[in-house]
Amino acid sequence: MMLSMPAGPKRFSWKNLYTGILEGLKVFAFYLAVLSLFRIFFIFWMSSYMGAGVGSHDILKAIWRGTRLSMQTAGALTFVSFVPGFVLHYVWPRWERKCVLALNGVLLLALSIFYVASFPFYRQFHANFNQMLFTGANDDLYALFVTMVQQYDLPVRLAGAIVLALGLLWLLRAFLKWDFLENLFDSVHMPRLVRWLGRLAFLYFTYIVVLLGIFGGSLGWQTAVNWENAGVTKDDFLNEAILDNVQAIYRAYNLNERMLACNGLDFTTDDIRVLAAKLANKPADTDDLDVYLTKEAQGAQVEKPKQVIVIISESFANWPLLDKYKDIPISHGMRSLIAEDDTDYCPTFLPNGASTVSAVTGVVTGFADANLYLTTMPESFKEPYPTASAPQMQKLGYDTNFWYAGPSTWERIGAFTQAQGFEHFYSRGDFGDVPGSVWGCEDEVLYEKVLAGLDADTPSFDVILNASNHSPYDLDLDAKGFDRESVREALTEGHQQDEELLKELGHYWYADRELAKFVKEVKEKCPDSLIVIVGDHADRYNIDKTPTTYERYGIPFIITGKGIHKGTLLKDSAGSQIDIMPTIYELIAPRGFSYMSIGSSLTRTNRQGVNYGFFITRQAIGKADTVPLVPESLDGGAAPEIDQQAMEDYINGVRSVSWWRPKYGPMLDETKLENR
Structure with a gap:
């Protein structure tokens, strides 16, 4: 065989x-x-x-x-x-x-x-x-x-x-x-x-x-x-x-x-010089970007506060504060605060980017989100950028503290904020065994720790980043007192059985309640305080499954405290997170105080905002990368007109300077682009 x-x-x-x-x-x-x-x-x-x-x-x-x-x-x-x-x-x-x-x-x-x-x-x-x-x-x-x-x-x-x-x-x-x-x-x-x-x-x-x-x-x-x-x-x-x-x-x-290659933006040094000059309203006669970024305060608008607090609230969108959603009982805290005499509110405000880290970099460095991952760049750890908020607040006499609900290793936030000049950084690891999710401790715990750390007699600048309004949305809402059925009844019939949506709305309710409670307690303990509240971003959940651009991306800008009143902000103000610190400088700094920023104050000049993908004014919002720009009405009405050239120059100015300055330094030198 x-x-x-x-x-x-x-x-x-x-x-x-x-x-x-x-x-x-x-x-x-x-x-x-x-x-x-x-x-x-x-x-x-x-x-x-x-x-x-x-x-x-x-x-x-x-x-x-x-x-x-x-x-x-x-x-x-x-x-x-x-x-x-x-x-x-x-x-x-x-x-x-x-x-x-x-x-x-x-x-x-x-x-x-x-x-x-x-x-x-x-x-x-x-x-x-x-x-x-x-x-x-x-x-x-x-x-x-x-x-x-x-x-x-x-x-x-x-x-x-x-x-x-x-x-x-x-x-x-x-x-x-x-x-x-x-x-x-x-x-x-x-x-x-x-x-x-x-x-x-x-x-x-x-x-x-x-x-x-x-x-x-x-x-x-x-x-x-x-x-x-x-x-x-x-x-x-x-x-x-x-x-x-x-x-x-x-x-x-x-x-x-x-x-990562930083080639998503295509600007020459000549472009950046001209755009930076327009942004600063100065002649384009130098290659030193810092000249264009340097500004002088026009004089304090309020008595200098002892405490300046900026709260970056996780997923705190603006849409629940709109009149069309007023009957949904999830935003009573902020609605009541906005109605107070010592509070002003800008409803046309954009996040710096699509994620929390962009909000952090916007407030900490003053740079817009422009194709750079600042928390991983070696340049961010050499020394504070001249636009960084902490060193400039130190010049005004404030101790500087950053408070984060989560771990210090997230996005290297502990090392990053301290490299950018914050004297003290506190995170969940400093709070002991406290309740919370994998993203951070509960808001009430964070606020309790911050409140304990505030001294009414010691001037301090405190940035707070909370985390409770974040997936997996695992708070025990019933134990927190959330009236689920009242919210359910306020929703349209098609949403009333959406338990996931109810859970998300419940977390917004919790963030809103704890935020309002914290603001009240700060004012009681530190009556000479100035408090700014913004969301880190929106674009996580909406009741409308096809929300307008405004409802999907807008975040609130709320400012409250001693000396603030209705009309503190321009009646047609609009902005983004790079405008937070210039607004604070112009509110509290003496006349002639020199500071550096790309953004500008909502109390003085700022009537537009821009971020990674959009622009906004008091009447319009639209994508920032279309040619021509196509404005959309905020209320669904006829599309308003905008000054196309002025808005394009503003968008490109913010982006180009935010792209060049943190990576290549102050001097505009074309040879630095040869190996990028």
């Missing part, structure tokens, strides 16, 4: 070539079908996020555009599994099918995990995967893990993703075994000429598919679809749904790389 020998390498033949290419085409078709079905189900399941007026034509356009874009994704995934399989087909054929299935199993598992995760991600950020993925990579990973387990049911979602991946792998295996096309051009009954014409047609068809896979549903780069030009509908949700999860992650990666 003869032993059968293991199959050796196969010789090149049309049959082997055809079989290998056909298997690759099958894999391509399978991935394209999966990505397309994923998209269709996502649109169906999340349809409540579509804006008013979206019709079937818009949905079909999004599906078609997305299918074209997913041809590129399917092509990339096919390439990853096809090339090893095609090589093994000739070198080691017995392992070919196992290798193909193993590689595709890994790819399908990754796709399934991304897809399952995309639903809660969109609910949280109103976007497909974006740069927050990489911002999170610099965050507290343990806290992120606990949040995903507690709020987003990570074990259940992961199990679901695994089951989905196994089901898809079974379908792929069955599809690859389906051999109805394997002998299409090798029938003995087919004339030789027909067979060869068929083979040529098959190769040409394969060539077309390859082009579609390379160029995103097009035959050339001129008409290629990619993540940058994919959004062609009028609806933000559908534009995000056009991107499959792989393309969305690729977008996030590209944007993050641009940020």
Whole structure:
């Protein structure tokens, strides 16, 4: 009896070539079908996020555009599994099918995990995967893990993703075994000429598919679809749904790389000089940026306070303070405070960025969010920037303290704030065994510690960053006294059974209540105090699933204390977090006091704000990167007019100076850009 020998390498033949290419085409078709079905189900399941007026034509356009874009994704995934399989087909054929299935199993598992995760991600950020993925990579990973387990049911979602991946792998295996096309051009009954014409047609068809896979549903780069030009509908949700999860992650990666390389901003030194001069209303006659940043206070507007306190409140959006939501009982504390005679309020204010760390850097350094991650840059730890708040408040005679509810290691916040001049830093590690979430102690605990640290006779500048209004939203709201049913009754019928929304609103209620209580206690203990309240960002949850730009991104700016009155702020004031410290300087500093800032005071001149993506005035808000700028009304009425050139100069001035000064220093020198 003869032993059968293991199959050796196969010789090149049309049959082997055809079989290998056909298997690759099958894999391509399978991935394209999966990505397309994923998209269709996502649109169906999340349809409540579509804006008013979206019709079937818009949905079909999004599906078609997305299918074209997913041809590129399917092509990339096919390439990853096809090339090893095609090589093994000739070198080691017995392992070919196992290798193909193993590689595709890994790819399908990754796709399934991304897809399952995309639903809660969109609910949280109103976007497909974006740069927050990489911002999170610099965050507290343990806290992120606990949040995903507690709020987003990570074990259940992961199990679901695994089951989905196994089901898809079974379908792929069955599809690859389906051999109805394997002998299409090798029938003995087919004339030789027909067979060869068929083979040529098959190769040409394969060539077309390859082009579609390379160029995103097009035959050339001129008409290629990619993540940058994919959004062609009028609806933000559908534009995000056009991107499959792989393309969305690729977008996030590209944007993050641009940020890290600092090449997302394209300004020459001549541009920056002119823009800085316009920002400062000075002649463009020097290459020293610090000349343009230097200002003189016009004279104190209130008696110099003993304590200056800036509270950066986690996810403290402005929309609950709007009149249209006044019947929802979650913002009584701030509404009552705003009504007090010693309080003024600007409702048109923007966060510095999309995350908490941007708010911190805005207040601590005075720089706008401009494609730099300041808490990780070596330059941030050499010495305080000249625009930094702590050293300038020290010049005015204040001790400087930073209070954070969470750990000092988060975003290197302890080392960063002290490197930028804060004399004292306090975090959860200094508070002992106190209640809270993985992100930090409860607000009432933090405020209690701060209150104990205040001395009515010792001038101090205190920045406070709380954390309770943050996912996983695990406060025991019932124990805190939250009247869930009153809030439920105030909601529209479609939201009354949304328990997750009620939990989120309950955390806003808690943050609002504790903030109002703290302000009252500070005024009692330190009556000569000035207190500023802002949110770190908004854009986490809204009652309206398709909120206006204003409701989605706006945060409050509230200033209260001795000497403050209605009209302290300009009646048409607007701003962003880089304007907080200039407002304080102009309120309390004596005439002629020299300070440095990019922003300006809401009590003197500031009537516009700008951040990483938007601009705002008292009448309008809009995206900062469109040409021309397209203002939207704050109240849904007719779009107001803006001075296009002045706003563009302001946007570019803030960004260019905030980009150059922290990385390259005060002198505008073109040679510094040669190696960037």
